Amino acid sequence: MAASNGSEYFEFEIEAGRDSFARPSNAETVEEDEEELMWAALARLPSQKQGNFALLRRMPSGVAGETEEYAKTETVDVRKLSRSRREQVVKKAFATNDQDNYRLLSAIKERLDRVGLEVPKVEVRFKNLKVVADVQTGSRALPTLINVTRDTLRMTLLLGPPGSGKSTLLLALAGKLDSNLEKSGNVTYNGHHLHEFHVQRTSAYISQTDNHIPELTVRETLDFAARYQGSSEGFAGYMKDLAHLEKERKIRPSPEIDAFMKASSVGGNKHSVSTDYVLKVLGLDVCSDTIVGSDMLRGVSGGQRKRVTTGEMVVGPRKTLFMDEISTGLDSSTTYQIVNCVRNFVHQMDATVLMALLQPAPETFDLFDDLVLLSEGYVVYQGPREDALEFFESLGFKLPPRKGVADFLQEKSAIGDNTVGYNILEGHGLPHNDNWYWIGVGALLLYALLFNNLVTLALAYLNPLRTSKTAIPLDATEENCTGEGVISQEEGGKKKGMILPFQPLAMTFHNVNYFVDMPKAMSSKGVPEKKLQLLSNVSGVFSPGVLTALVGSSGAGKTTLMDVLAGRKTGGYIEGDIKISGHPKEQSTFARIAGYVEQNDIHSPQVTVEESLWFSSSLRLPKEVSKDQRKEFVEEVMSLVELDILRHALVGLPGSSGLSTEQRKRLTIAVELVANPSIIFMDEPTSGLDARAAAIVMRTVRNTVDTGRTVVCTIHQPSIDIFEAFDELLLMKRGGRVIYGGKLGVHSQTMIDYFQGISGITPIPSGYNPATWMLEVTTPSVEERLGVDFADLYRRSDQYRGVESLIKDLSVPPAGSQPIKFASMYSKDQLSQFLICLWKQNLVYWRSPQYNVMRLCFTTIAALIFGTVFWDIGSKRDSTKALFMVMGALYSACLFLGVNNASSVQPIVSIERTVFYRERAAGMYAPFAYAAAQGLVEIPYILMQTITYGIITYFMINFERTARKFFLYLVFMFLTFTYFTFYGMMAVGLTPNQHLAAVISSAFYSLWNLLSGFLVAKPSIPGWWIWFYYISPVSWTLRGVITSQLGDIVTIIDEPGYRGTVKEYLEVSLDYGPGMIGVSAAVLVCFCLFFFGIFAFSVKFLNFQRR
Structure with a gap:
């Protein structure tokens, strides 16, 4: 009776059961009997296989609508669900067409409660937490926070103005603070310190920045995240215990909930039911097959991309979530729906969530249980959300009409906006509108006139009681009482506008x-x-x-x-x-x-x-x-x-x-x-x-x-x-x-x-x-x-x-009006554009030590390595072996450092190209001005690199110490480093992204290395490949630098197989004839111009930004 696998065994039992009973005439009764048989067959499966099968009701093919009258119950193998079946499982479990997950989660909780099964809970505590960083003078560290506990079954909102420390607090609690930051205080999960367990397996931090692989679709992104976070661990940990307890107590679960939980506990598959669940909750099912996109590649909208960032983390099994500004770019209705789903997750699944939001709408604000309000790194309020307003009102801050509570609290926590003077006036019931400024001015003028007249009358008609003496008042030390209220009033009274002329347009x-x-x-x-x-x-x-x-x-x-x-x-x-x-x-x-x-x-x-x-x-x-x-x-x-x-x-x-x-x-x-x-x-x-x-x-x-x-x-x-x-x-x-x-x-x-x-x-x-x-x-x-x-x-x-x-x-132009015309497309001429772009690029390069300083350090280290490896080899020219060692020193240095230049410049150019697309679209400058500045700014750094490398290697290798040869050595090194750098820029310019540029460049480096005339001498290169030798810039570098250093050496080489001078050996064996130094230098200059020209062409005519 048993079959080779669980599915065949299960089907056999069902069919046997059906033949054993008479079929009633009532269709509904028949369906119920069939379902009973399926449950019975499912119960008889071995315990290790019961979790692989579930019952699912679905409409037969050809029946339209959602009427349950025609729905049929069937068995499904949850390990082999198709996409349509996964979506059906989620839809049936939701029991609603909208995004609300309350019915699903409450049904899961009810199922667990019926058998007395408790899910794991996490309580997060932090005590005397302080984060310190090395900053510029005038900045501050994040001060000590008071002791706070984040309980389960409570959803907490983290509010505070930018710079108050919200992200720092979330990162600290999630164990993701930068290692360079100094942290003190205690953070515990259920009493365990962060170093006692793997925090990343317990909690998830949802960043406020959206970093994704743009070419992947939304579904592929979430499937990848679900698979590698082990989303199946959420239910898999207690599904066996749940099934055992239900069997003992003869409890039959809802088929829809059972199918969802079993499907969610299946691990290792490329696709996951958890992905379909998260897509439904976040409202991403409508764009699940659309690529995520980026600044350069058109994909989903900004709000949808923000939800993908959230989905990447919540699709995993973690039940402690630290969510950093997840509502950026979302409308209030969508934010409410998502936060409501998170609330259901917290209350029904005993999760712990601390969520930072910037502008929560009143209805979203009301979804939270607790509130933590930060200001300048300090906790200024922590407690139940509904008590926050009463707390601030006790301090004299009244909620204005038609203002949300969250917005009001944000403003009160911004120290710069809360003035002492305003609160004193409010507390004493004194008016503080703008009208009273001028009433006060008028009153003061009247008093001034009155008192001046009284003084005049007193001086005219009253005699002093004694001889008058000069009174010298003693001034007390004046305190610098710069009230924020005074600053605010002055700023508020000034009309902020822009004074340059412009033409209003509709x-x-x-x-x-x-x-x-x-x-x-x-x-x-x-x-x-x-x-x-x-x-x-x-x-x-x-x-x-x-x-x-x-x-x-x-x-x-x-x-x-x-x-x-x-x-x-x-x-x-x-x-x-x-x-x-x-x-x-x-x-x-x-x-x-x-x-x-x-x-x-x-x-x-x-x-x-x-x-x-x-x-x-x-x-x-x-x-x-x-x-x-x-x-x-x-x-x-x-x-x-x-x-x-x-x-x-x-x-x-x-x-x-x-x-x-x-x-x-x-x-x-x-x-x-x-x-x-x-x-x-x-x-x-x-x-x-x-x-x-x-x-x-x-x-x-x-x-x-x-x-x-x-x-x-x-x-x-x-x-x-x-x-x-x-x-x-x-x-x-x-x-x-x-x-x-x-x-x-x-x-x-x-x-x-x-x-x-x-x-x-x-x-x-x-x-x-x-x-x-x-x-x-x-x-x-x-x-x-x-x-x-x-x-x-x-x-x-x-x-x-x-x-x-x-x-x-x-749509009809006013009488006598002319369309706006400009003499040129840009407001500045090409030279001015170039100089301004060069000024900015110079700042960018000067402040990029990770690029330029590391390039010089790498060059110095490489020069010392080459100098020590090839120590004094430049003076040894009496054998072909020694000659090839000299050539190898020259060749390897050119290729090694040149490739490094081409690779290291690509990330810089890639970042700046993204900025260039925005600035070109704004009509700031012509593409050639940008390209010229991008290329010219490299020259001083390449020159510095050349001098550093040239001085170290030339004298350590001990080449001939003449001014002409040393100068030619520097010239060829400079040209080599330059064309490699320009090639790296060109590769980025011709490709959509830096990664593809690196892959294509690697292929060219290999060909240049193989067919440069060193590994395979020019006379030995096959005829069908000789053309590549002539278009390889490395071959001209090798020809020029070897000819300039060894082309006039008449030292005799006397060994078996060859007798002659070094000069003759170069001409006969390598085809490095005399008079090629100037030609080689000219060709390398042409390569520099060619690579730069292609880069400038790509900047002008190629646009890989897809909008």
Whole structure:
């Protein structure tokens, strides 16, 4: 009766059971009996095989809909589930069509509780934690934190302004602090110190930076993470005990939950049910087959990429999560759904989660149990979330109306924004609005006049009681009481605007469509269309002096629309009408008058904040703006975005050095503002910022708009204050369709009235954030429930007709107006562009010791090694063996150091090329100016490398000590190092990324080595390969350096097989004839120019950035 494997055995038992019973006529009873038989057969399997099979109900083929009446129960081998079966297992376990995982997790918890099985719990404690780092003068360490316990079954929110130590605390608790940092205090997990166990197997840190392999799809990324983190360990640890206890107590689990838990406990497979579960929870199932992408390669949206970062960690088995700003780039509705799923995970699975968020919406804030509030590295509040407001109110801080609690707490924890004077006035019930400033001034003037008149009368009519004497007051020591309130009032009273002149411009766009070629993954699924439409008949108006919000869920096409309008798309197909003040848009002109704040903050890491702004303003402001005006303007912009105190800070690389995320975001905005554009596009300018920093940025944006500029912002998770700072709204849904366009109105009332006018829409609750409500009532599930399409409703509305009318009016140029024209594409001439780029590149190289200092150190060490290995060999020329040793010394040095130069320059060029794409798109400079600066900046360092290497090796090897030969030796070394360096730059320029450049370069290095004339002498190279000898630069290096050092040596070589001079041996055996020194040098110069020319060509004509 037994079969060779469990599956055959199981099927045999089921069939036998079916034949043993009569079949009732009732179909439902039959189905129940069949299910009973399947459970019975499953129970009779050997215990080691029971975990491999589960029961699953599914619709038979050919039956449409989800009606359970037709569902059939069948056995499935959870080790061999297809993709459709895995998705079916997850769908059945969820028991709902949305992302909510509560039913699934509560059912799992209920199953475990019924048998009294407890899952492992982790309690994290930290006591007197202090982190210290070596920093520049004026900076600080993270101070000591008070004792805190993170209990299970409690989800904790970590709040604090940027720089307060949130990431440092999370890294410290996760055991991922940099080893260079000095840490004191205790961190324990269930009483065990971090050195007593492998922390990485217990907890996971979810970074705020998104680092992924861009060519992998979302599903492949999560499958890889699940497989190598051992996602199956989550349930596998107690599935056997669970099955045993259920069998003892005769408890039958839910088939759906049983199938999910068994499938999740299967390890070693390429694909995992855990991946499908995480895709469902994070809302990534709609883009699971789309590549992740990067700054250079178009992939999923920024919000979806952020969710992939979260998914990479939560797909594993760890139940202690430290989550660092996981909501950056997500709309408030999506953030709420994800945080709610995490809350369910914490409460149902006894997990421990500490999550740092920047701008949590009120409804998201209310999901947390506890709150930890940081300020300047100190814990200023720790306890239940609902008690936080009462705590701050007891200190005199009152929650203003229409402000979220989280935003209020963020502001209160920002020390620079909380003044003593304000709290004293508030505590004494004294007024503090701006109107009372002038009332006070008027009152003081009246008192001054009154007292002066009284003094005059007293002096005129009253006599002194005694002889008057001069009174000399004794001044006490004056204390420096610089109150923050005084500073804030002075700054608040000053209107922040930008003074350089500009021309206000309006942008209209009508029926804009955007298509890309259908992804292969979708085509393979049978999608018949050849193109995928990302924007569908989008129309709107962006007017001067009007701040427009571009809002929509993640993946709705907001960034795509901005890229299309700004001319930043490098591929795809664009349809529609785009005009600037009635004139057709010309991209060459538009780049001069527009700024684009990208979602990804891309800057040269080795320059300071002030230098970044100076570089941008020097290239983009017109020649008519003097240096002093430009300097004043840069200072004004730095002050606007509050970067003046960071003017000398290096930008650094995201997530590893330099500026924080919010500081980098403000720099991105400032780089565009210093160009003094008429139209500014801002892609999520507040993403990654806390409430205070976002308010600062939006004040800057608002002041920019008030000068008459046209500003458009995509925005996620706006607070009420930020959202109502906008004048107009363009709301989009997935598929790139507009569902609302027009004015917001006072307190967003115009927009609220429009949506509340749609039958079935839930009215907005009192005090609720209009932005959050708007996204919640326009989700696909609401459309499905109401049976409407919001995009179709909008196109039939009066709102849409008003926008169409405005587009028609503004699409006609004003009488007598001319389209904007410039004499040249760039504001600076080519020479000025080159000099400014060279100035920046020089700063980058000077501040890259890991590249240049290490290059010189490597050169020195290599020179000493070669010098000692070939010590005094240069004077030994009386045999062919000694001659070949001399040639080997010359050859190996050229190839070894040259290859090192080519390899080490590639990461530098790759990073700067990414920055170049952004700067070229902004119209800063011509590609050749950048390429020339990138090449020329290498020359001084190559020259220093040549002199270092030449002096050491020449005299240690003991070549002939004449000035001419020493100079020729340096010349050939310099040219060799130069063409290798330029080759490395060219390889990056011709390939999409540094890794491919390295692979291709390795092939060329091998061929150059083989066919350079040393390993195989030129006369011995086969005729069909001799052509490569002549195009190999190493062969000309070898010819030139050997000829220059040995070509005139007449020392006699007398040995068996050859008798003659060294000069004759070179001519006969190696074909190194006389007079080739100048030719070799000229050819090497040509190679340098050729490699550099190809690099410049690639920079100008090749664009590997896919947007």
